[in-house]
Amino acid sequence: MSDRFKTPLLGNVRDEDFNQVYEPAEDSFLLLDALEKEDNFLQTLKPTVCVEVGCGSGICITFLSQLLEYPALFICTDINPKAAEMTQLTALRNGKVVEIVVCNLVDTLEERLAGTVDVLLFNPPYVVTPSSEIASADITASWAGGVRGREVTDKLLPKVKSLLSSNGVFYLVAIQENDIDDIQQLMCKNGFRMTCVASRRAGREFLTVLKFVRQ
Ligand SMILES: C[S@@+](CC[C@H](N)C(=O)[O-])C[C@H]1O[C@@H](n2cnc3c(N)ncnc32)[C@H](O)[C@@H]1O
Numbered sequence: 001m002s003d004r005f006k007t008p009l010l011g012n013v014r015d016e017d018f019n020q021v022y023e024p025a026e027d028s029f030l031l032l033d034a035l036e037k038e039d040n041f042l043q044t045l046k047p048t049v050c051v052e053v054g055c056g057s058g059i060c061i062t063f064l065s066q067l068l069e070y071p072a073l074f075i076c077t078d079i080n081p082k083a084a085e086m087t088q089l090t091a092l093r094n095g096k097v098v099e100i101v102v103c104n105l106v107d108t109l110e111e112r113l114a115g116t117v118d119v120l121l122f123n124p125p126y127v128v129t130p131s132s133e134i135a136s137a138d139i140t141a142s143w144a145g146g147v148r149g150r151e152v153t154d155k156l157l158p159k160v161k162s163l164l165s166s167n168g169v170f171y172l173v174a175i176q177e178n179d180i181d182d183i184q185q186l187m188c189k190n191g192f193r194m195t196c197v198a199s200r201r202a203g204r205e206f207l208t209v210l211k212f213v214r215q
Contacts, residue, residue, distance in 0.1 A: 009059050011093045013086070020082040022056035022142035026202035027173050031123050032063050034171060034198040034209035043069055045167060047118030052076040053105055053156060056142065058087030058098065060121055065096045074098045075113070077106060079141050104135070105156050106163065117163045123173040124153045149178045157183070160212065161190045170212040171197065175205045187212050 010024070022028075035042070047068065052061040055076035065074050074091075076098060078084050084100045091098040101108055125134065125142055126149040133144035134151050145152055153172070160170050170192070174180055184194045192212040199208040 009062055009094060010057060010090055013057070013089075017082075017086060018057075020139055021080065021086045022083070022139065024057055024059045026200065026205075027123055027126075027207050028056070028059055030198055030200050030202075030207050031060050031121065031171065031173055031209055034211075035060075035064055035067060035121075037197055038171075038211070039067060041169075042067065042119065045118060045169065046070050047072050049073050049075070049113070049116045049165070050119040050121075051106070051109075051113065051117050051163070052121040054078055054083075054122060054124060055087045055098075055100065056080075056083050056123075058083075058090030058100075060123065061087065061098055062090050062094050062096055064119065064121065065091070065098065066094065072118075075101070075109065077101045077103050077109065079104055079135065080137055080139070082138075105152075106159060110159065110163070114162050116165055118165050118168050120160065120163060120168065120170040122153070122156060122171070124156070125149075126153065126173065126175050126178055128177050145178070149175065150183075153178065153183075157186055158190070160187070160192070164214070166214070168213075172210045172212070174208050174210055176208075180208060180210065183210065188215075191215055 125145045127143040128149040129144040131146040134146045197209045
């Protein structure tokens, strides 16, 4: 599975670069699988603005840009400046142009993007860790999710409503420990319906890609 996406998309990235940037893993590949499953839905949606929060190596936003048949604007953010550099390279290697912003979640883009985002992706740091480990500007920020593994995700969830366009869709990676029922209830209060697009056990984690659209 991993080689199918990783080798062609990332090219010859040096192993040492993955000491500083999240190396695509089962969670990343499950998100790619989910996007592939959603192909018909996404082509029908004809997205014009696609955003990924926490782009890491850039594998997901680049894959999405390859999947879509219509021209669109691709924007992503990461708190780790090294991830921004690697995403730029990944996109360019694949002949794609992606705008990359180093910021916390969507902080510097929120106003500009309000109501325009047709596809929003987030494979967040979801591992349950001490709160003190979250939001560093290095590789730790890739997995450290704090209490319930939800501290970073919970900061983005309330912003989804104002970011998405009227037909917009949000894909979120989560594990069981993140309390998916609670995420569903929170998003339902904000007017969203949740479905599960893909799931898979990977070692000790049970990974799921959740999809949210307006009710
Ligand atoms: C699990 S990795 C996913 C990387 C990539 N999307 C993938 O699927 O392979 C999470 C990414 O989110 C970034 N991140 C963590 N906290 C963030 C925040 N507050 N704002 C923006 N990016 C963040 C990390 O630096 C990391 O690149």
